[in-house]
């Protein structure tokens with residue numbers, strides 16, 4: 001042993017020496033045995049006796065203490081628990097009092113030192129161990145045990161936390177000695193049960209004379225118990241938290257004195273506070289872990305949504321891993337499928353009609369595999385999942401065999417829970433006569449403990465049962481497991497619901513796809529008609545010249561044209577824009593598309609094919625005559641012409657307000673610009689139909705731009721949007737300095753052009769305008785009639801047939817509020833558009849005159 005420069009020995013050097021010379025250490029401690037504390041309380045002798053004397057029945061005799069002075073007895077080294085790690089991170093660890101230091105303390109200081117040592121200990125096992133070793137020091141007891149109170153308010157019991165701790169045992173040794181089987185002592189039973197129940201101190205001088213003493217432990221270990229001192233450990237609220245029991249006073253006649261009782265009681269008062277703290281800390285750690293687990297579970301569930309099987313399997317695997325049990329099963333009831341729309345109904349019927357167990361199939365059937373239909377307690381299970389630890393945990397979803405299913409159902413647990421909603425925590429399956437527990441023939445699996453609870457859907461309806469069997473190491477499922485498993489069951493319900501919804505949506509989408517396929521087949525032009533139109537175009541002579549039929553004129557009149565001529569006229573408009581050449585649109589595709597578009601206009605009075613054709617024609621004239629056209633790219637022109645022809649596709653002769661009033665599917669789908677959204681969707685549907693995509697040869701970028709302009713342009717025909725944008729357009733047009741090539745201005749101009757074209761019938765020669773107005777009001781009044789007769793609502797004036805005499809006045813209103821401001825500013829800014837303004841003004845005069853004459857307009861049926 002080396003001395004320092006000053007000749008003094010360092011503490012480390014002494015400890016090293018004592019470690020390597022245990023005989024010397026023993027000798028030293030024996031000498032110290034005689035040393036008494038200032039108040040006559042023996043301190044070191046207890047340690048020395050325990051460490052170095054070969055006691056009968058000492059289980060730790062041969063184990064070498066960590067240091068010669070047995071420091072490990074007080075401050076055992078053991079891997080730090082998460083709680084302890086947390087503890088240490090938060091505060092710097094308390095310096096451990098050495099035995100040497102303790103031996104010099106008087107009774108009060110010793111007590112304070114030992115209190116300080118437990119004050120910050122939050123790890124329950126460490127704390128219990130410290131308490132027991134400390135009470136050993138204080139009372140000179142040979143063995144100490146600690147029991148903590150557990151269970152619910154109505155069913156409290158004691159559980160051995162550390163049992164028969166001897167002063168030289170480390171925490172690990174103490175834990176090993178206690179064993180993994182927790183000893184449960186009901187309140188009122190035996191000595192510690194009596195103490196817990198009555199809060200009385202029990203000081204037994206001769207254990208064998210006390211009827212409450214259980215001598216079987218002595219018989220098993222060979223240890224002889226003489227005296228017992230047991231005392232309750234209470235919280236600040238005087239609630240019993242546990243019982244501490246010390247055995248055999250190591251000095252004198254084994255008996256514990258009144259003084260021992262007093263010291264024991266004083267120390268336990270502080271222990272109560274420390275235990276309550278540690279319990280709270282333990283609870284918060286448990287809660288934290290639980291939250292982490294649930295968070296992970298939620299992540300898993302929402303990551304996995306492709307199938308119910310997969311999501312349930314994932315939850316089961318998590319439950320089994322975390323709740324440490326041998327088997328996890330989930331039983332889904334028939335109701336689960338019934339609640340999800342009629343889509344599942346047909347499947348269910350099909351399932352019921354199949355005896356799946358009788359059919360050997362290459363693929364495991366998804367549902368009902370081999371499940372006998374049971375109606376007992378009114379419960380039918382449609383699907384059972386079974387996961388046995390170690391067996392098929394990583395093999396993914398597997399259907400249990402028919403015999404396993406039969407065995408799982410045989411116990412009656414799942415059916416009982418499904419029919420009653422009761423949570424079952426069976427701790428001793430042998431004792432419950434309600435259920436039948438037999439061995440599984442296939443595997444020899446026996447049910448020892450079971451935790452079984454219902455799975456609810458969002459409406460608190462039972463949709464299944466979750467079952468855990470046999471907690472590992474023959475432990476029992478406790479309240480904590482119940483709480484955790486309940487959370488699992490909730491997640492299971494959510495996961496199933498979520499996945500079912502997802503599956504439902506996928507099915508609906510597939511259905512919709514099929515419906516679309518059928519629809520587009522019937523909605524697109526017949527090949528016969530395409531052929532006819534193609535041959536007309538190829539024989540150019542038969543195609544009316546654009547100028548001849550007035551396609552370049554704002555005063556164009558379609559009333560003089562046949563249906564076929566309007567179709568040819570529409571094709572002609574696209575040809576005249578040279579779009580077919582520029583974008584390599586095959587003639588057959590253009591013809592098919594025009595025919596398909598026409599086919600998708602309903603024969604309503606006003607919003608029909610002819611209206612669309614007229615709007616496109618006006619757009620054509622504007623693009624051909626207005627100076628701003630040169631700044632539009634070919635793609636923009638192509639998109640605007642397409643939008644004009646498609647802008648009212650599948651119009652039903654009723655407006656947006658009507659869709660929302662009758663809560664039509666369209667109204668529910670789009671709350672604003674309802675019909676306009678539908679017109680755009682319908683244009684896409686047509687273009688996506690075989691041989692109808694006039695944009696097919698556009699580059700990706702052009703295609704994207706064309707689609708975007710098509711959508712914006714169609715949506716901008718909603719007058720509500722027109723009103724929103726008009727003010728800004730007028731100020732920019734009148735401002736003079738506006739650069740119309742800037743995208744924002746250009747897009748505003750495109751929107752205004754769409755409205756200018758849409759209502760351009762107001763600019764037509766009076767005879768044409770008059771006829772169109774009659775069609776407009778005829779359609780308006782038809783909607784008004786439905787509102788009055790079917791919805792029992794008074795229609796707005798323009799839709800009220802009873803107000804038909806006011807039609808001229810209403811037209812003046814329409815012109816003043818909607819048309820004139822737009823045409824006026826356009827004509828002022830771009831004089832080539834003056835004919836539109838002029839036509840509108842002339843028609844206003846006509847309507848104004850009529851309104852004063854009170855002439856009745858005869859409307860078409």
Ligand SMILES: Nc1nc2c(ncn2[C@@H]2O[C@H](COP(=O)(O)O)[C@@H](O)[C@H]2O)c(=O)[nH]1
Pocket residue numbers: 607647648717718719758759761762772773776798810811814
């Ligand atoms: N009162 C009138 N309203 C008219 C007339 N012409 C058209 N309109 C309405 O304007 C919008 C245009 O949008 P659309 O895309 O549906 O055609 C619409 O509400 C028409 O009913 C008219 O002469 N008088």
Ligand SMILES: [Zn+2]
Pocket residue numbers: 611615647648717758
């Ligand atoms: Zn329109």
